[in-house]
Each structure stands twice: as structure tokens, then as C-alpha cells.
Amino acid sequence: MGTTRLNPWREKLQLFMRNGKGMFGLVLVLIFFASALFAPQLAPHDPFQLNIPARNSGPTIDYFVGTDQLGRDTFSRVLYGGRVALKIAAIGVSVSLLIGLVLGMIAGYGPRWLDNALLLFFDTVRSFPTIVMALAVVALTGPSLGMVMVIVIITSIPGYGRLARTSTLALRNADFITAEQSLGAGPVRVLAGHILPNVIGPLLILAAMDVPVVVTIEAGLSFLGLGVLPPTPSWGSILNEGYMVIRDTPWPVIAGGIPLVLTTLGFTFLGEALRDIFDPRLRKGY
């Protein structure tokens, strides 16, 4: 009994282990998590410690990737910057997934007019230039990590909403749902107890692929000076400070950019591998 139940999972696991890109992605993702969580232990220097005489230096034994215009250790700042990225990714993705899931299930299961209204909302938000809207919003509220979070959540909801809606639509007339309804189950019970478990899988895969998008929005806004406030290190603010001194030293913009690329690659490869193994149907959309 036990073994026959385990088999499909073991098979999927083996498929994943044999997927080179997927494993590579997983390693990068683990490095991302570890470097952010253990930044205080891993960082060779205090990320806020100024060392003016050593400013704008290239890589040395003491400073692996050089220092910025205030002589702060860029490597330590990159490690701490990962914590901002992780925070935004964890909170931003989970909250928008939750809201998108609920709205999407309502759109798919509820009355037609509500479906149309929600679809219009999803499509409008999804396609509107994020950065332009973000600029307008931040102009009024001033830069803050909280505002970045709100922007990230609002722009990410439609992706999850659309996917949850499509899956719900496919299920709403299934026999087991009709059976449940004829037993007297209300919409909340049907949605939470029966549709949710069938809808959540693809959404989690989408979430994995969404992490780099979210991290990039934060980095982009911080690069424009509209995200985290100085002296907080974030990959975007490191790039911003590096951009200011780009004619003097190339190291900050190189060091601030590489983690962004690696994180994107990691989550993309991992997400694609998971998708190919668990839900090949999703592939069509890309």
C-alpha cells in the first residue's frame, strides 16, 4: 500500500534529479536563500562600516569585490541586499498568490458579470506599464520598501488570478463538483474544499517563476532611488550608487548585478523543471 502511494512522487523526484537545468536552478535558489539568511555570519565586514581611505577600490584580499564610494565593503552589502530581495519575494509573492487565488476562483465560479469585471481588472493591471505607475505612486508617497511591496503585490495578482480562474472554469462543471452541490454544499465549501486543492499546484509553479520578476521590480525601483532608503543595502541601491561612480570604478555595478542574474536564472530553471514534470500543460502559455 505505502509503496504504491509513494511511487508517483519517487518517479517525479527521479525525473527532477535527472533534469540538469532543474538541479542547477535548485542549487542557485538554495544559495540565494542561504546567503540572505546567513548574511550576518557570512559577511566579512559590517555593511555600514565606512572606510574612506579605501573608497572605490577594486578587488583585494580584504574586499573581495572592492568597495563603494564611501569605502563600504561591496561583497557584504550584496549579501545583506539579498535579505531585502528575499523579504520582498517571500511577502510579495505569497500575498499576491493568496489574493489572486481567491479572486481567480471567484471569477471562475461566480456569476458572469463578476467574471467579466475581474477579467477587465486583471488585464488592465497586467498590461499597464508597471514602472510608470510605480513612478507616479512613489511621487506622491515618497520612497519606501512598503510602497514597493504594495506595487509588487498589485502587479502580480493578475497572473495568479487568471490561472486560478482558468483552472476553476475547467472544474466547475466536473461530476464531483455537481455531486457535491447536489448534496447541498455552498459555494464556499465547494471552492475551499474541492476546487482549491486542484487549482493550487500550477499556481505554486507560477510563484517560483514569479520570484525573479518581483526581485527585479524591487531592484529597479531601488535603482531609481524609489525603493529602499539609504544606507540600507539592496541590489538596486548598490547598482544606483555604482552607477554614480561608474567612470571611476566598474566593480559595484558588476557585483550588484550578478546576484540579480543568478537569482533570475535559478528560479527560472527551477520553475521550468517543476512545470515540465508536474504540469506539462502549462507549457503552452509560454
Add this chain to the structure above:
Amino acid sequence: MLAYLIKRLLLGVVIVFAALLTVFCLLHLMPGDPVSIALGTRATPEIQAQYAEKMHLNDPLIVQFLIFAGQALTGDLGNDVFSNRAVSVMVFEQLPYTVILALSSITWAILVGIPLGCLSAIRPNSWLDRILGLISVGTIAIPSFLVSIWALLLFAITLRWLPVIGAGEIGDPLDQATHLILPSFAVGLGWVGYIARLARASMLEVMNENYVRAAWAFGLKSNTVIYRYALKVAVLPTITMIGIGFGHLLSGTVFAEIIFARPGIGKLIFDMVMSRNFPVVQGAVMVTAAMYVITTLVADLMVAWLDPRVRESL
């Protein structure tokens, strides 16, 4: 077809209206007094009263919105707080720069991306397909603002091949073209990988369709089958995607304009945000929304026009 067109136009109006309402709400429902937000805290009471009168700030919100919407529909986007110039003029001065940058970026991305996708699709899982796949993912993985910074560092500062900032001398096409190379490279690079992947996927699907197999069976040359029959249908999702992705494209141009200090809508909005010049921000965001609506509409109509199946069903 006509019903479809009307439906799409109505949707476009709704989206522009939604953007209008959002911008309006943002400006008016924010905590704080709009007068001191716009004029700063040092303005005298007389100036504040004058400004409130001019901007109809003493009227009820709904009246203010109707005035704002009515003016926006007639093309009057208000005036710059500082110079008192018409916002519409300021925006349309910058618009051509952004349009040229966006068009040149997407054009080179299509010219490179679609052939790459086709090459991959003709021999799926060959070594060429794998290498092209890696290149596609690689170009997608680097955010466009990072491409801009790194391209600036490599080609303009280290190698000194191309100019660093600006849009070139007006009236000197060659100078303007060389100033366009780096920004359009940076904005378009991510699209190359994206379009290549999309073209590959839809090409693979189309190659299995009956009409393509029929074309093979008739003994047509492989180039004719691939480029005249298969590709024609396979590019459709790409066109739709570019329409939908226009907002994304615009985000890329915002960063490129700021990093390369190029004039354009993005740079205008950014500068005005920095100097807290809200009427200009508001007007520029409105124009961006309208541009987005027009582009998606054009993309959808193009698909309808190119694909007989879609055209028939309308």
C-alpha cells in the same frame, strides 16, 4: 468584424478611463493637502488660495473629476506648475524619442528572435536548439536596466566605441543613430530570447498541423513550406505577445532613458517625479495609458487580419 472592433474600442475607452480615475484618486485621496503637496510648504496663503481656485480644489471631488476628465478628453492635460507650459505640449515633445526607441528595440528583437526560434524549431533538441535555448534564457534572465548599465560600462566607458549619454545632435541623423544603438540594444535584448522561445513553441505546434503536412505531401520545397505556410501562422502569438507586452517594453525604455540620459516620456516622468511636478506626471501617465490601449488594439487587429481562422470567427 465590426462588432469585434466596437467591443475592442469600448474596452480601450474603459481602460483609459480606469487609468484616468486611478491617477485622479492617487492625487486626491492621498493623505495631505493637495495644495501644499503641489506648491510645497513655503507657499504663502494667497498663492495657495489662488492655486486651489485655479485647480477647482474647493469643489466636490466628483465635480473635480468631471472637470479633469473633460479637459483630458479635449487634449488639455493642464499646465506645468513651475513654467506654466501646457503639459500636452511637453509630453508630445518627448513622445517621438520614446516611440523611436521602443520601435527600434522591438524591430531588431523581432528580426533576430524569429529566425532564431525558427532555426530551433526546424531541428528540435539538436545541439543548435539547445545552445539557442540557453542564449534565450540568458537574455531573458538579465533585467533590461542591468543590460543598460552593463552595456554603458562595456561599450561606452571601457571600450569607448559608442557615445555615453544623450540622444545626439538634432539635425544630424548619423549622430542620433549612434546614440540610439546602446539604448535599443539594452531594451531589445530581453525580447530576443522571449520572441525566440515563443516563435519556437508556436512553430513546433504549427509544423504538426494538417495543412502543413498537406503542403509537405504536395512536394513543396521546404523553404516554401516553412516560411510561406508555417511561419505565417506561427508569428501570430508573437504579435499578440508584443501587443500585450507593450507595457513591459515601455518599462524598459524608462530605464534606458534614465541611464543613458536620453529625452523621452520615461525621463520626463522620472524628472517630474523628482521635482514633484504632479500635473506633468499625471498628463504623461495618461498619454502612456492611451498609447498602451492603441498598441494592444493594433496588435489584436493585426492578428485578426493575418489569421483567416480568427477573421472568419469575428
